[in-house]
Amino acid sequence: MNPNNDTEPYDYLFKIVLIGDAGVGKTCIVQRFKSGVWVESQASTIGVDFCMKSCEVNGKKIKLQVWDTAGQERFRTITQSYYRSANGVVCAFDLTRQSTFLNVEKWMNDVSKFCEENVSKLLIGNKCDLTEERAVSREECAKVGSYYSVVDYIETSAKDNTNIEASFIKLATVLLEKHSSSNLQQEPNTVFGLGSRTKPVKSTCC
Amino acid sequence: MQSKRKLKAAHIVEALQSEPVDIHSLRKLSISPGGLLSRKLRCQVWPHLLDVTDTHLKCPKNVRMHPECRQVQLDVNRSGGRFPSTMPKEEVDILQEQLTDLILSVLCTHSELNYYQGYHDICVTFLLVCGKQLSFPLVERLSTYHLRDFMVRSMDSTADILNYLIPILEKSNPELVKYIEKSEVGTLFALSWLITWYSYVVPKQEDIERLYDFFLSCHPLMPVYFAAQIVLDNADNIMDGECEMARVYQVLLQTARKTDLPLETLISKAADFYIQFPPSSLSVTAIDYYKDGLAMSTFCDYALVAQHELPDAVLRRRGLYSSDRTESSVNTRPSNADSTHWSAAKTAAVAVGGAVGAAAIAGAVNLLEWAPHLLGYL
Incomplete structure (x- = not known):
């Protein structure tokens, strides 16, 4: 737990959901961003984990709530309930496994189904340190990114700490611009609920 | 010692x-x-x-x-x-x-x-x-x-089983339930607890093994009763702060990860709770809570069969004797169940009944919806 982060004052609070196939490195990305560490054999995430991290963008204190989801297909119906009212989505894939790249389509379809229409998306190709094993070209990835109107496509390595912080800052910057231009301050109280009364969203159109 | x-x-x-x-x-x-x-x-x-x-x-x-x-x-x-x-x-x-x-x-x-x-x-x-x-x-x-x-293919039954948590908590701490409801945190924080039987969260391997002794001897819903005890044990901590989903979720996630989890106390309390408030007694509350279905009393008796397997000491402490329960189990025996299930004292029968009951009672929306689902099990 991070009590220091919980009580820190902030100007904006953004909710970010981290999605992508199992084993692409989602939890390693979060851990690197949050604590600056990298774990060789990071256990598979079961369900949805959560962490908070504060950062500063353009002189504003931003608090990011990162929801780190399980990648296995069968958890999707459960994790989809976390998409609702997310401000940002980070969709990650593994640059060395083409199947995880091809599945970006599925993840993005979920995003368009379950997130708010104006959600900001970031596409991340992780494990860029494994240059020898690379299975998809940067051009291909960037093309897919622009097809889904992501704010950016970034190649990262949680292991080498390449572009991890930059990715979150990029997303936070875009969110800040969007929300300060619409003059919409994020109220901590306007959180999205996972209450069981509101069962996991299945097919509603946001 | x-x-x-x-x-x-x-x-x-x-x-x-x-x-x-x-x-x-x-x-x-x-x-x-x-x-x-x-x-x-x-x-x-x-x-x-x-x-x-x-x-x-x-x-x-x-x-x-x-x-x-x-x-x-x-x-x-x-x-x-x-x-x-x-x-x-x-x-x-x-x-x-x-x-x-x-x-x-x-x-x-x-x-x-x-x-x-x-x-x-x-x-x-x-x-x-x-x-x-x-x-x-x-x-x-x-x-x-x-x-x-x-x-099963969909995780919906699992989510439904998790929803048992609320009526169990309600029996002991309605104020906490109100708080949890207000925060809209739901019950998914306990998903990893339930489906890994706490292997994912409890830090010490010896504790995990001790928990398995307990769960293997009980009704399949016992891990949910145990989850309720963890939550109740941390009620003060949960309610100490802003009633906001992310904060509450984070506090709840951490509760089972504590290295000083009072395991034996929680086990004993969970067993006590099970006897006091068996799944059959919760089903009506659970349905009330979600306001979307019928009471599935059909499977309550399985819960009662399992009750007999709990220690006499606990039964006595609660003033509940297995003989009383036998009578009530006879009274509420459903007519559409294979009677051999009811006389079977073996673990397997209890376990099958429990698993079916858990999904059926928790997940049932209407009779038509659960019946085919149920047939798949039998």
């Missing part, structure tokens, strides 16, 4: 050696403080708790051809943290290979079971305690009974 332990071990051995094996005592000893004490005893008792008689079940061939092989390997490769830090890497590698084969063997034997991330965590516990040979028949049995609801 040591002599108490010795005495308990002697009781366990005595129950094992009696003809036929004294399953009732084994259950009581598994639930009572300290559980089954050692891996050596667990290897001998767990098969009885699961009613496994053929401990030399043959593994299927070519298991690595299973379509889930890739996903299983992905999770197994990342399970290193579950093995003792003192274990040499070569040994971990061997166990991880065995783990993959164990999981895939069950999946190949039961094509109706779907693998989920977290299932591998349960299998690690069995492998560490029982070794590869014995683990297969045990995990095979466990998967078709206790874990079955988690292994």
Whole structure:
């Protein structure tokens, strides 16, 4: 737990959901961003984990709530309930496994189904340190990114700490611009609920 | 302390050696403080708790051809943290290979079971305690009974079972329930607790094994009763701060990860709660809570059968005698159930009933919706 982060004052609070196939490195990305560490054999995430991290963008204190989801297909119906009212989505894939790249389509379809229409998306190709094993070209990835109107496509390595912080800052910057231009301050109280009364969203159109 | 332990071990051995094996005592000893004490005893008792008689079940061939092989390997490769830090890497590698084969063997034997991330965590516990040979028949049995609801194609039944948490909490701390409802945190924070039987969150392996003694002796909903006790134990902490979803979620996530979890107290309280408020007593509340269905009293009796398996001491403490319960179970016996289920005292019957009951009671929206779903189990 991070009590220091919980009580820190902030100007904006953004909710970010981290999605992508199992084993692409989602939890390693979060851990690197949050604590600056990298774990060789990071256990598979079961369900949805959560962490908070504060950062500063353009002189504003931003608090990011990162929801780190399980990648296995069968958890999707459960994790989809976390998409609702997310401000940002980070969709990650593994640059060395083409199947995880091809599945970006599925993840993005979920995003368009379950997130708010104006959600900001970031596409991340992780494990860029494994240059020898690379299975998809940067051009291909960037093309897919622009097809889904992501704010950016970034190649990262949680292991080498390449572009991890930059990715979150990029997303936070875009969110800040969007929300300060619409003059919409994020109220901590306007959180999205996972209450069981509101069962996991299945097919509603946001 | 040591002599108490010795005495308990002697009781366990005595129950094992009696003809036929004294399953009732084994259950009581598994639930009572300290559980089954050692891996050596667990290897001998767990098969009885699961009613496994053929401990030399043959593994299927070519298991690595299973379509889930890739996903299983992905999770197994990342399970290193579950093995003792003192274990040499070569040994971990061997166990991880065995783990993959164990999981895939069950999946190949039961094509109706779907693998989920977290299932591998349960299998690690069995492998560490029982070794590869014995683990297969045990995990095979466990998967078709206790874990079955988690292994159907959709995770909806699992989410429904988690919803039992609220009425259990309500019995003890309505104020906390109000707070949790207001925060809109839901019950998914406990998903990983339930589907891994706490292997994912409880830090000490010996605690995990002790919990398995308990769960293997009880109704499949007991892990939810246990979750409720963890939450209740942390009520002050949960309510101390802004009633906001992310904060509450974070606090709740951490509660089961504490290294100083008061395990025996929580186990004893969970068992007490189960007796005071069996699943059958919660179903109406659960349905009220969600306001979307009928009471599925059909399966309440399974819960009552399981009750008899709890320690007499707890029953006495609560002033609830098994004889009273027998009567009520007769009174509420459903007419559409196979009567042989009701007379069966064996673990298997209780476990099947429990698993079906849990999903049916928690998940039922209307009769038409659950009936075909239910047939799949029987």
